[in-house]
Amino acid sequence: MASLIQAIAVAEHLNFHHAAKALGTSQSSVSARIKALEDELGTPLFERNTRGVRLTEAGRYFVERVTAGVDHLENAVKSASLAASGESGRLRVGVHGLIAGSFLDRLLTRYREQYPAIALDMAEGSARDAITQLRARQLDVAFLVGTFELPDCHSRPIWTEPLVVALPSKHRLAGRVGVQWTDLAAETFLVRHGGTGPQVHDHIILRLARGWPPPAIHRFTVERGTLLSMVAQGFGITLLGAASQLSPTFGVALVPIIDEPDPVVFSAVWSPNNRGAALRNLLTLASKMRRTETTAGAE
Structure with a gap:
């Protein structure tokens, strides 16, 4: 790699002395490396004269491609370094x-x-x-x-987020500041098969396990927005994290469950x-x- 970089420097300056100075090394070291590189390739890369050097046809071809290769390598090294640091x-x-x-x-x-x-x-x-x-x-x-x-x-x-219940805006509980789980025992709950649906289903069962009859829970293969539209249309109610209040849905009221003992935990x-x-x-x-x-x- 050092030989390649020095060959590029000599091609740029067309002078061993100036190339060595730019690289911070001795002229003799540059000359020796270039000579060894030419011997390995089996062809001269530079024509030397008293005024300096010039590229041979083989040297011009070689330096063009080596320069592109070194640029790619430098980019690869920088990319690897940035990836390693998470940049x-x-x-x-x-x-x-x-x-x-x-x-x-x-x-x-x-x-x-x-x-x-x-x-x-x-x-x-x-x-x-x-x-x-x-x-x-x-x-x-x-x-x-x-x-x-x-x-x-x-x-x-x-x-974490507090738990809220999503109700149709015309529901008898929609205007309350908060509701309790006993207020919801006779309601029909809507949950999704995907997303947070399984966790919501299990949470409803946990909170209303002592009641009779058991809670009515209907599962649907729909997206969150569709489920909330179903709530607005009166199909039933559902549970959400309080962040849903940041994105209100027409026809849906979000009311805190005041006797919910713990907030909803979100984990990585x-x-x-x-x-x-x-x-x-x-x-x-x-x-x-x-x-x-x-x-x-x-x-």
Whole structure:
């Protein structure tokens, strides 16, 4: 590599002395390396004379291609360095959904601002789908509802949200400041097969397990927006995180559940084999944002 770089320098300056000075080495070292390179190639690259040197036809051809190769190599080295520090590359993120202004939305926005050379690939799906994709190395990280203890994945709670119930705006409970679980026992709940649907289903069963008859829960293979439209039309009610209040749906009222003992936890889940700096930077930023917002909320 040193010989190639010195050959490029001599071709640029057409003078061994000037090339050596530009490279910070001796003229004799440059001359020796070029001579050894020519011997290895079996052809002269330069014609020497008292005024300096000039490229032979073989030398011109060689230097043109070596220059392009060295440029590519330098770019590769820089790219590898940036990737190693998490400054460039690609990050594949699984989400349960993305609401404008929510914690996750703000996190990804700030991450893209700080690391603009990282390409973010987004995939939406259920927790089960996301964990399968993590194990298959199709995702780098997934932000999911709940806490997880998986033998082959790392997880960390990132943020929380109060739980709210989505009601038709004309529902008898829609105008209340808050409701209790007993107020909802006779309602028909709507949940999705995908997204956060399985977790919502299990949570309803948990909270109303002692009641009789058991809660009516209907599952639908629809997107979140369609499910909320069904709520507005009076098909039933559903549960959401409080961030949904940032994106109101016409005909739907969101009311806090005041006797819900704990907020909804959202966790990051990733493979322990993924030690990429891009992922590490995202998790560090998430933890920093959580601490900052928790401190601000306490004040």
